[in-house]
Amino acid sequence: STPWPTRRSSEAFRFTDISYLRSFPISLPSGAPDLAPPASPFPSHVLFSDGLLVSASGVHVSALADLPPGRARDRAAAALAASAEFAHKDLFYDFNAVGARDVVVVHVPEGVKAADDPVHIMFAYTNCGVESMLMSNPRILVVAEKEAEVAIVEEHFGAGEEGGRYWANPLAEIIVDAGAKVVHSYLQRQSFDAAHTKWTVVQQVSLHLR
Numbered sequence: 001s002t003p004w005p006t007r008r009s010s011e012a013f014r015f016t017d018i019s020y021l022r023s024f025p026i027s028l029p030s031g032a033p034d035l036a037p038p039a040s041p042f043p044s045h046v047l048f049s050d051g052l053l054v055s056a057s058g059v060h061v062s063a064l065a066d067l068p069p070g071r072a073r074d075r076a077a078a079a080l081a082a083s084a085e086f087a088h089k090d091l092f093y094d095f096n097a098v099g100a101r102d103v104v105v106v107h108v109p110e111g112v113k114a115a116d117d118p119v120h121i122m123f124a125y126t127n128c129g130v131e132s133m134l135m136s137n138p139r140i141l142v143v144a145e146k147e148a149e150v151a152i153v154e155e156h157f158g159a160g161e162e163g164g165r166y167w168a169n170p171l172a173e174i175i176v177d178a179g180a181k182v183v184h185s186y187l188q189r190q191s192f193d194a195a196h197t198k199w200t201v202v203q204q205v206s207l208h209l210r
Contacts, residue, residue: 002091010090021167021195025132028099038122042153045120046104049159050166051136053102060112060150061119064103064141072107075143079175083201092197096171099137106140108148108180115183118151125157125194127164133195135167142172144180151183158191165193176204 004022005013029050038047044058056063064080067073080103086093106119123138144150154172158164168190176182182202190196 002089002094005090005092012090018195018197021133024165026135026167027132028135029101038124040120040122042118042120044117045122046140047122047124048102048104048136048138049124050126050134051099051101051138051170053104053138056104058106058117058119060106060108060114062105062107064105067105071109072105072143075107075145075175076103076105076141079141079143079173083173086201089199092169093171093199095135096137096139096169096199099135099169100139100171101137103139103141106142106150106152108144108150110145110177111147112145113149115149115151115181118153118183118185120153120155123154123156123168123170124159125164125166125168125190126159127166127191133165133167135169138170140170140172142174142182144174144176144182146177147179148177149181151185153185153187155187155189156196157189158194164191166191167195167197169197171199172201174200174202176202178205 007014044061046056047054053063108114174182
């Protein structure tokens with residue numbers, strides 16, 4: 001089994017004490033809350049609420065379950081299968097793998113330059129009360145094929161009263177093929193009572209010159 005990371009056992013948490021997370025009962029979302037979608041300045045945008053997918057819009061954006069047969073779905077399926085063998089994962093990575101209800105896929109085909117149309121991925125988190133922490137596990141997969149370009153803007157924010165107490169445990173996997181470019185930006189506006197553990201895994205395919 002994967003152990004709980006501590007400041008002694010894990011270099012990643014050497015300066016961060018996360019033992020308090022074990023002192024609260026953890027609850028999981030039973031359904032997406034009635035949340036009005038915030039306005040996005042970008043045509044391509046995604047909204048997760050407590051880890052559950054509310055909406056996804058954009059030429060290169062889709063929920064995994066909605067991908068039609070073809071290259072995009074094949075690449076996504078292969079990437080998710082390979083992630084199970086990721087050697088450096090920890091307990092929070094495993095939590096997301098088990099708890100993710102929806103996966104959003106951003107797939108940019110070979111040679112397509114889409115960096116001028118950023119994909120705005122919004123993660124809203126709500127409070128479930130003072131007795132427990134609501135844990136959410138949203139997951140995104142970005143595949144930029146050979147010579148493609150894409151920009152991703154992640155925005156994480158508390159949507160409950162005064163932000164609330166919750167545990168955000170998102171995971172982003174980014175695959176960059178030879179000659180491709182991914183610009184990844186990250187914005188947090190979260191409650192002081194919230195916990196945020198995050199994995200961003202990047203796989204870069206080298207361009208071999210002959």
